[in-house]
Amino acid sequence: MxxxxxxxxxxxxxxxxxxxxxxxxxxxxxxxxxxxxxxxxxxxxxxxxxxxxxxxxxxxxxxxxxxxxxxxxxxxxxxxxxxxxxxxxxxxxxxxxxxxxxxxxxxxxxxxxxxxxxxxxxxxxxxxxxxxxxxxxxxxxxxxxxxxxxxxxxxxxxxxxxxxxxxxxxxxxxxxxxxxxxxxxxxxxxxxxxxxxxxxxxxxxxxxxxxxxxxxxPATLRSAMAEPILELATDDGPAAAQALQGAPGIIEAAMFGRAVHVVVDDAARATHALPALLKSRGLAVHGITPVRPSLEDVFVSLVRREGGAVIS
Amino acid sequence: MALSAQRLWAIARKEAIQLRRDLRSLGMAFVVPAFMIVFFGYVISFDVKDIRIAVFDQDRTQRSRELVQAFSASGRFQVAERLERYGDIEPMLDAGAVRLALVIPPGFQRDLGTGRTATVQAAVDGADANTASIALNYAQAIVSAYSAGVLLRATPRASPVVAQARVWYNETLSSSNMIVPGLVAMIMMIISAMLTALTVAREWERGTMEQLAATPVHPTEVIIGKLLPYLAIGLIDVSVAVFIGMFVFGVPFRGNPLLLVGMATLFLFGTLGLGVFISATIKSQLLATQIAMMATYLPSLLLSGLMFDVASMPWVLRIISNAVPAKYFIVVLRGLFLKGVGFSVLWVQGVAMVIFAFVGVSLAIRAFRKEIA
CATH class of the missing domain: 3.40.50.300 (P-loop containing nucleotide triphosphate hydrolases)
Structure with a gap:
């Protein structure tokens, strides 16, 4: 062609x-x-x-x-x-x-x-x-x-x-x-x-x-994203996202609609550790599910891997 | 790439439709020129009529009254005040109540009777030098005519020398005959440059330039296409101005109308091109209008020979004036209006018009081409 x-x-x-x-x-x-x-x-x-x-x-x-x-x-x-x-x-x-x-x-x-x-x-x-x-x-x-x-x-x-x-x-x-x-x-x-x-x-x-x-x-870009993403259901999304910033094993936590998307280095370990971590801050967790990364996640992850910042 | 008549026509049509819907531009295109020619035609007048004078007649005789009568009968002067003391003259001139004071000394009639030279005095307000010198000239003329009459009565015979003057082309020496044809040129210059000053800047301000630039349209097609509707307006304006000149100011039109159309077309291509050039270079409607105004108004008014004789200016200004297109068009207009001359006389101006049209349009196309790239 x-x-x-x-x-x-x-x-x-x-x-x-x-x-x-x-x-x-x-x-x-x-x-x-x-x-x-x-x-x-x-x-x-x-x-x-x-x-x-x-x-x-x-x-x-x-x-x-x-x-x-x-x-x-x-x-x-x-x-x-x-x-x-x-x-x-x-x-x-x-x-x-x-x-x-x-x-x-x-x-x-x-x-x-x-x-x-x-x-x-x-x-x-x-x-x-x-x-x-x-x-x-x-x-x-x-x-x-x-x-x-x-x-x-x-x-x-x-x-x-x-x-x-x-x-x-x-x-x-x-x-x-x-x-x-x-x-x-x-x-x-x-x-x-x-x-x-x-x-x-x-x-x-x-x-x-x-x-x-x-x-x-688009599908290939998403599947090529290395880090797993967990979707977290909680009563207070913004507070949870804030609490998770910089916690061990957490790469990034951000609001995604009403849920929180958490980029982690190891999905199994994080699924185990997250409820306790949030409970210590007084936040209840209703569910944690691994999700397919969105293009936005891919974009942010790619920019981060390059060591640069997203300009917007 | 070959030029396309279809693309050129599309631009011209679009521009005409936009112009038709834009009241501001329409007003500027049709109302302003007619208004300007009437307004300027009346305001710029070098004819001096009914100059108010004061008379201090110290002689109070038949002869002195005859002289005063000669002044008021001339139509140029109007006796507004009669003075009793010499000292009243100055306050009168100071207050601007009169422009000129005529003083007739005692013994005026006696001197005339005994063959001696009688003297009268005219004191004139020189603050407005132009009017003052015109008033003095009129006064001199009246006095010499009167004095010739006195001579004739004393020794009845023909005057030794008589200059028989005949004024050609502008027989009544009316200043509107001189001003109105020139005004047509000046107004066309200002209006056409200002009208087109908007046209390219508008495309930039409204963001339509980007779309235009992404089509295969050639800069020459855009410029010529944009000029055509304005050319039509300009020719209508010229006709309206000529009619106003003829029927409102009574200026004769003795030349060939087709030659006027041809010359006006070339002149308009030049001024319109100049406007587009400014517009394409400046890209802001407001600034482009102001610059177009400055670039056209001042030179056309001062250096075109409309009001001030270029030949008596310093050599620097004389050279610059050769680049003022209105200068040539004014010669064309005066020639066509008053002298009725043809192409055999006006070909020099014709060449100037062709050069001006070519330069104006080329500048516009060049300025436009740069921006598409």
Whole structure:
């Protein structure tokens, strides 16, 4: 299979600050490729270099076979891009925005009619096509922006944190659209800082401080996590998490929903020791269960193994 | 990469729709120029009429009354005060109650009768030098005409030499004939640079630039596409200004209207390009507007020859003035309005307009290209 994206040693510095530091990876055609990391990890900078908006300081890369340093204009014709912030024209109607981007991508005639209908249907805006885009709820705007980005049916779509600030239901709907596109063969390159969204991706690249710290399928990343995790049910979660910080055999204890996730060095020993330890602080334990690590656990663990801190 | 008419048209259409919905820009595009031309047209006037004067007639004879009558009949002066003492002149001028005081000494009629030269005195308020010198010129003219009349009555024969002056192009020497065509240029310059100053900065402020930059659109398509709706507005403004000039101020239009459209189009490409260049460089709507205002208003007002004669300025300013586009467009406008001259005379200005249009648009495209990268 040929690669939709391949990147070697890609680096971008802004003065002394290295935003993206020798990143190497590739993306298969038809894949949903996720870029996960906290704000400032270098996700947006990488996407800007891949979409021809920013020149790399060093390293090389190809998107759909074109060199990102010299052929950015060809790349722009063959990609869809949706930026972090809403970037359609708020003072144009839904129809006018579609017509504008169709013009820029040179989609016309019968194909334009078909694509327009497709976008309106896909985004559920057929009944609102004459409304000003600025008046629409954010979730609808995002769907329209996605539609405008794929008017010309690009083989690859870049989404830079497409769902930031959108409510969970709209986020779920948005991902249904992404799956629809992926099913039709579009390669999806998406960045996010929502862990739950990362689970939807075929493969995930974890980024922190400009560096790629892991790259694999979500399930593989989780199973590769070395330390076991115990979920602790207790009356006072925050107090328990506090009490366990720095205790022997405990690597990390943090709230996870209403329970406490405790990363330990030895599951059996900890299961035995924990109730007594907490009882001495006056905290009752209702149950201890070993759990599958979440991507968040994996991320934190990887960063810790590297001896660095998570920036967020 | 080849330019695409479809992409260019998409930009132009989008810009036109946005403009149509933006009341502030529409007001600036259509109301402000018309308002400015009417306002400036009335305010900037070098014609001096009804200058208030005080008369201190110490002679009180038939001849002295004739002279005073000649002043008030001229239409230039209005006798506002009659004084009884010489000492009253100064307070009058100080208070600004009159601009000029005419003093006729005793013995005026007697001197005229005996063939001696009679003297009258005019004291003028020189605080406003411009008006003062104009008032003095009028007074001199009235006095010489009166004196010629006296000579004729004494020895009835034709005057030895008569200069028959005829003013061409601006026969009534009306200052609105001189000012209004120039105003059209100045207003176009200011308005078009200010209108477009918003257009690129707005894309940056609203975050739409990133999306635009990620499409295959070429900077040339963006710039030309953005200019087209403003060009249409600019040409409408020029027509409105010409009509106001003709029908409100009675300035004649003797030239070829098509030549005006052609020259105005080139001029507008230059000023609009300049506005886009400022906008793309500054990236903030407010600052871009202010800089556009400074970069267009002052040079157009001071160095274009609109109000002040460039030829009598120090050589440094004369050289700088050659880079002020309004200077050439004013020559074109005065030529077309008043002289009715054609391309054979105005081709130098035409070349200047082509250069200006090219420079303005190229600057805009260059500034835009840098940012996409």
């Amino acid at each position: 040929s690669k939709a994206v391949d990147v070697t040693g890609l680096t971008r510095a802004f003065g002394d600050f290295v935003a993206v530091d020798h990143v190497t990876f590739d993306v298969e055609e038809g894949e949903i490729f996720g870029f996960l990391g906290p704000n400032g990890a270098g996700k947006t900078t990488t996407i800007k270099m891949l979409t021809g908006l920013l020149a790399p300081s060093s390293g090389e890369g190809h998107v759909v076979g074109h060199d990102i340093r010299t052929e950015s204009e060809f790349i722009k014709q063959r990609i869809g891009y949706m930026s972090q912030l809403f970037s359609l024209y708020g003072d144009l109607t839904v129809d006018e925005n579609i017509a504008f981007f169709a013009g820029l991508y040179e989609v016309s005639g019968e194909r334009l009619e078909q694509r327009r209908e497709w976008v309106l249907q896909m985004s559920g805006l057929t009944a609102h096509r004459k409304r000003m885009t600025g008046e629409l709820p954010l979730g609808w705007k995002q769907r329209l922006a996605l539609g405008c980005a794929v008017l010309h049916e690009p083989p690859i779509l870049f989404l830079d944190e497409p769902t930031s600030g959108v409510d969970p239901v709209s986020r779920r709907n948005f991902w249904d659209l992404i799956y629809t596109l992926a099913d039709r063969g579009t390669t999806i390159f998406v960045s996010t800082h929502y862990m739950e969204e990362a689970e939807y991706c075929h493969r995930l690249a974890l980024m922190n401080r400009g560096r790629l710290i892991a790259l694999d399928r």
